[in-house]
Amino acid sequence: MTAESTANRGGSIGAAHAFALFTVFVWGFTFVSTKVLLEDFAPIEVLFGRFVIGLVALCALRPRVLRLKRRSHELLFIAAGLTGVTLYYLLENIALTFAHASTVGVLVAVSPLSTAAIAFVLGRERMHVRFVVGLVVAIAGVALVCLGEAGVQALSVGDALALAAALMWSVYSTLVKRIADLGYETIASTKRTFVWGLLFMLPLLAPLGAQPDLSRLVDAANAGNLLFLGLAASAGCFVTWGMAVSRLGAAKTSAYIYLVPVITAVASAMILGESVTLAMAAGIVLTIAGLALSEGRVPLCRAHAAPPYEEVGAGASEKRDETERM
Numbered sequence: 001m002t003a004e005s006t007a008n009r010g011g012s013i014g015a016a017h018a019f020a021l022f023t024v025f026v027w028g029f030t031f032v033s034t035k036v037l038l039e040d041f042a043p044i045e046v047l048f049g050r051f052v053i054g055l056v057a058l059c060a061l062r063p064r065v066l067r068l069k070r071r072s073h074e075l076l077f078i079a080a081g082l083t084g085v086t087l088y089y090l091l092e093n094i095a096l097t098f099a100h101a102s103t104v105g106v107l108v109a110v111s112p113l114s115t116a117a118i119a120f121v122l123g124r125e126r127m128h129v130r131f132v133v134g135l136v137v138a139i140a141g142v143a144l145v146c147l148g149e150a151g152v153q154a155l156s157v158g159d160a161l162a163l164a165a166a167l168m169w170s171v172y173s174t175l176v177k178r179i180a181d182l183g184y185e186t187i188a189s190t191k192r193t194f195v196w197g198l199l200f201m202l203p204l205l206a207p208l209g210a211q212p213d214l215s216r217l218v219d220a221a222n223a224g225n226l227l228f229l230g231l232a233a234s235a236g237c238f239v240t241w242g243m244a245v246s247r248l249g250a251a252k253t254s255a256y257i258y259l260v261p262v263i264t265a266v267a268s269a270m271i272l273g274e275s276v277t278l279a280m281a282a283g284i285v286l287t288i289a290g291l292a293l294s295e296g297r298v299p300l301c302r303a304h305a306a307p308p309y310e311e312v313g314a315g316a317s318e319k320r321d322e323t324e325r326m
Contacts, residue, residue: 016247019240020256028263030233031101032271033225034093040216042209043093046229048201051085053230054238055194058187061235066188076179077192084172085197090204091165098158102274105264106142107162109287112254113139114170119251122174131251131294138258138290144283169257173250180246190238258291 037046068074095104113135179189217223244253262284268274 012247016244016253020244020248020253021259023237023241023244024256024259025263026232026237028105028260029267030229031092031096031105031260031264032267033228033233035096035101035268035272037222037225037229038093038097040219040222042211043090043097044201044204044208045210046093046226047086047089048198048205048210049226050229050234051089051194051198051201053227054234055191055198057231057235058191058194058239062187062191064188066184066192069182069184073179073182073184076175076182077189078196080172080175080179080193081196081198082200083168083175085194086200086204088165088168088172090201091161091168095158095161095165098156099162100274101268101272102261102265102276102280104158104162105268106261106283107159108166108169109142109257109261110139110163111166111169111173111257112251114167115173115254116251118170118174119177119249131255134290134292134294135255136290137293138255138287141283141286141288141290142258142261144279144286170254173245173254176242176245177250180242186239186242186246190235190242193238194234255291255294258287262287 034046041049092104092108095107116131116135180186217226241253244256265274265276265280265284269276
């Protein structure tokens with residue numbers, strides 16, 4: 001491997017981490033933004049509106065229609081639209097009607113565990129001890145944030161819906177990795193996923209209380225929050241997340257989701273007036289520590305420990321061969 005190719009690969013990996021960090025920062029604020037909108041809109045209305053805006057933005061950016069390499073690949077886009085657009089966000093939005101934004105943000109953050117489990121079962125990604133320990137530490141932080149915000153109590157409807165949403169996101173992340181591995185361009189594949197997600201929403205609009213009342217958008221806060229969700233959180237972040245997953249893998253990228261409750265807790269305290277307790281603050285520290293450990297930023301036992309994450313398959317053997325030639 002030449003010095004130039006090594007530098008290019010390092011830059012690509014660095015950019016992927018930057019994409020993931022930007023994405024979770026924006027997503028951390030979406031819980032607060034959605035919570036504000038739910039005062040005037042039904043959950044399905046917020047969901048449908050943001051993805052219509054997101055799809056229009058992506059079509060303007062990249063009007064070309066994606067051509068499938070095989071007809072069977074359509075099933076991947078259908079499944080991605082159902083899990084990552086319709087089910088994940090619908091469950092999350094409904095959960096926000098039962099629970100605080102900070103609580104939902106915390107519970108959704110458990111998705112890296114199920115993402116890693118799915119990727120491991122499918123034999124596509126392999127985890128080392130450091131990665132697993134980091135996930136456990138971060139989950140402990142997530143639990144502290146949750147208990148510090150709400151106190152010990154039975155699992156509520158909102159909690160259950162948030163956990164179900166986390167599982168849907170894990171499935172979606174795995175599907176996105178598969179789509180990227182097939183060589184599909186990120187923006188075009190995101191557009192196709194949005195279309196399927198919106199199609200799945202259509203039969204749910206009337207039963208879940210959607211109303212054709214555009215007068216609510218006259219309010220600047222409503223219009224601003226919906227545009228933020230549509231342009232930044234949907235169109236922008238789905239693209240940046242897809243780019244990160246294609247370079248880092250589903251399990252490693254999803255570890256960044258542990259930062260979402262940290263950002264949400266701060267944003268909800270500043271904007272919604274939700275309190276941040278000492279237990280929540282301690283949980284935030286643990287969450288960041290777990291993320292750093294799982295990413296290999298903090299050594300577990302020795303300086304030259306095995307990497308926390310590896311791809312399995314032909315790509316992995318190629319990387320090993322390149323390393324041996326250096």
